[in-house]
Amino acid sequence: MNAVVFEGEPVALADGESVLDALLRQGHSIPNGCRAGVCQSCLLGAEDDVHIGAAQTGLSDAQKQLNYFLSCQCVPAEVINVRRVDTAGSRVEGVVVEKRQLNEQVWLLRLRADFDYLPGQYVTLWRDDSLARSYSLASLPSADGVIECHIRHYPGGQFSSWVANEAQAGDRVGVQGPLGKCVYSGDSERPLLLAAIGTGLAPIWGILRTALAQQHRGAINVVVGAKAPSDFYLHNELQLIAAMQPNVAVHLVCQDELAGTESFAVQQADIYQYCKQQFADMKGYGVYLCGAQTFVSKLRKQCFLAGANMADINADIFIPFGGP
Amino acid sequence: MSVYEKIGGDAAVNAAVDIFYRKVLADDRISDFFDTVDMDAQHAKQKAFLTMAFGGPNSYTGKDMREAHKNMKLTDVHFGAVAENLVATLQELEVPQESIDEIVAICLSVKDDVLNV
Numbered sequence: 001m002n003a004v005v006f007e008g009e010p011v012a013l014a015d016g017e018s019v020l021d022a023l024l025r026q027g028h029s030i031p032n033g034c035r036a037g038v039c040q041s042c043l044l045g046a047e048d049d050v051h052i053g054a055a056q057t058g059l060s061d062a063q064k065q066l067n068y069f070l071s072c073q074c075v076p077a078e079v080i081n082v083r084r085v086d087t088a089g090s091r092v093e094g095v096v097v098e099k100r101q102l103n104e105q106v107w108l109l110r111l112r113a114d115f116d117y118l119p120g121q122y123v124t125l126w127r128d129d130s131l132a133r134s135y136s137l138a139s140l141p142s143a144d145g146v147i148e149c150h151i152r153h154y155p156g157g158q159f160s161s162w163v164a165n166e167a168q169a170g171d172r173v174g175v176q177g178p179l180g181k182c183v184y185s186g187d188s189e190r191p192l193l194l195a196a197i198g199t200g201l202a203p204i205w206g207i208l209r210t211a212l213a214q215q216h217r218g219a220i221n222v223v224v225g226a227k228a229p230s231d232f233y234l235h236n237e238l239q240l241i242a243a244m245q246p247n248v249a250v251h252l253v254c255q256d257e258l259a260g261t262e263s264f265a266v267q268q269a270d271i272y273q274y275c276k277q278q279f280a281d282m283k284g285y286g287v288y289l290c291g292a293q294t295f296v297s298k299l300r301k302q303c304f305l306a307g308a309n310m311a312d313i314n315a316d317i318f319i320p321f322g323g324p
Numbered sequence: 325m326s327v328y329e330k331i332g333g334d335a336a337v338n339a340a341v342d343i344f345y346r347k348v349l350a351d352d353r354i355s356d357f358f359d360t361v362d363m364d365a366q367h368a369k370q371k372a373f374l375t376m377a378f379g380g381p382n383s384y385t386g387k388d389m390r391e392a393h394k395n396m397k398l399t400d401v402h403f404g405a406v407a408e409n410l411v412a413t414l415q416e417l418e419v420p421q422e423s424i425d426e427i428v429a430i431c432l433s434v435k436d437d438v439l440n441v
Contacts, residue, residue, distance in 0.1 A: 255413070293361070297361045297363070300363055301349070301359070301363065304342075304345075304346060304349070304363070305346060305349060305350060307346075308340050310341075310342055310345070310364075310367050
C-alpha cells in the first residue's frame with residue numbers, strides 16, 4: 001500500500017490522491033490555497049528529491065535544493081517521507097489601507113506591505129492560516145509600500161467575499177511572494193501587445209505603467225476583452241493614457257452586442273478574431289497575456305503562429321481555486 | 325565533428341525551434357498531435373527532438389522513442405510531414421545541404437521506433 005509518512009506518522013494514500021488531500025483527510029492542518037500548483041501555500045519538505053520533481057514547478061532553486069514541494073501537486077509513486085516547513089518566514093504582514101469597488105464585480109484592495117517585487121508578479125494573500133488566495137499585483141513599487149490587487153468577487157468565494165463584505169482599513173493580511181515571471185523585459189524598442197480579460201488587467205496595468213516609466217519607445221497596444229460593456233474598469237484611465245502617449249493604443253473589445261449608449265469607445269468583436277486582424281504580423285513583438293487559462297492559451301498560440309517568439313510571449317494565467 | 329557541432333550546437337537548436345514548431349502547428353496533417361494547452365512543455369519537447377535530430381547530446385533510446393509514440397497510430401504520412409517541416413526549417417536557416425542530409429539520416433534511423441513497427 002502506498003503511503004505518505006508525515007513527520008513519522010504513516011498516512012495511507014488512495015490511488016491518484018495527492019499528499020495534501022491525504023493529510024487533510026487524516027485531519028492534519030496543512031495550509032492550502034489554490035490546490036492548483038500556483039499559490040505555494042501548501043509547501044512541504046521531503047526527505048529526498050526522488051518523488052517530488054513534478055511538484056516543484058515554479059519553485060526557486062533554493063526551495064528545490066531544500067526538497068520543498070507543492071503537496072497539492074504531488075502524487076508519489078512510492079512511500080515518501082515529508083515534514084512541515086516554515087513558510088511563515090516567507091510572509092510579511094500586510095495592513096489594509098483601502099478597498100473600493102472598480103465595477104460591479106471587481107474590488108480594489110490596497111495593502112501596506114513591505115517587500116520588493118516587479119509589476120506583473122503575483123502574491124499569495126493569507127486571511128488566516130487556512131485561507132490563502134493568489135492575486136496579481138496591479139501597483140508599481142513605491143516609497144509608501146502600498147500594493148494594489150484587483151479582486152473579483154465570486155459569490156461563495158471565501159476570500160473574495162471577505163474582501164467585498166467585511167474587509168476594512170486596519171485589517172491584517174499575510175503576504176507571501178512575490179511569484180511569477182510575467183514582467184516587463186526592458187527592451188524598449190520592440191512593439192508590445194498587452195492583452196487581458198477580467199482582472200488580468202491588474203498585471204497588465206502594472207506592466208503598462210512600468211513600460212511607460214522606463215520610456216518604452218516601441219508601439220504599445222493594450223487590448224482588454226470583456227463580455228459586457230459594464231465589465232470594463234480602469235477604461236477611462238487607459239484611454240487617458242492613450243490620448244497623452246502617442247505610442248499607446250487602447251482597444252476595448254466587447255463580446256456582447258453594444259447598446260449604443262456606452263460612454264466610452266468600445267468595439268464589439270470576438271477578441272481572437274480582433275487580434276488576428278489587428279496583429280497579423282507579430283515578428284519581434286513582446287507579448288503579455290493575462291487572464292483565464294483558455295484565453296491565454298488560445299491567444300498565445302495565435303501570437304506564436306503570427307510570428308512572435310515563444311520566449312517573448314509572457315503569460316500570467318489565472319487558475320481557479322481547485323479545492324472543494 | 326558531429327553535425328550538431330558543425331551547425332552551431334545549442335544556439336542552432338534555439339534558432340530552429342520556434343520556426344520548426346510554428347510550421348508543425350500550421351500543418352494540418354500533424355498539428356493535432358502538437359496542439360496543446362501546455363505550449364511550454366511542447367516547446368521543450370521540440371527542443372529535445374531537434375537536439376536529438378542534430379546529433380547533439382541526448383539520452384533517448386529506441387525504447388524511449390517507441391514508448392513515447394505508442395498508441396498514436398502514426399503513419400508514413402505523419403513521419404514525412406515532420407521530416408518535411410524539419411528540412412524546410414533548416415533551409416530557411418541556410419543550413420548547408422550536406423548537414424541537412426546528415427540530420428535526415430539521423431531521423432530515418434529512429435523511424436521504425438517512432439512508427440512502432
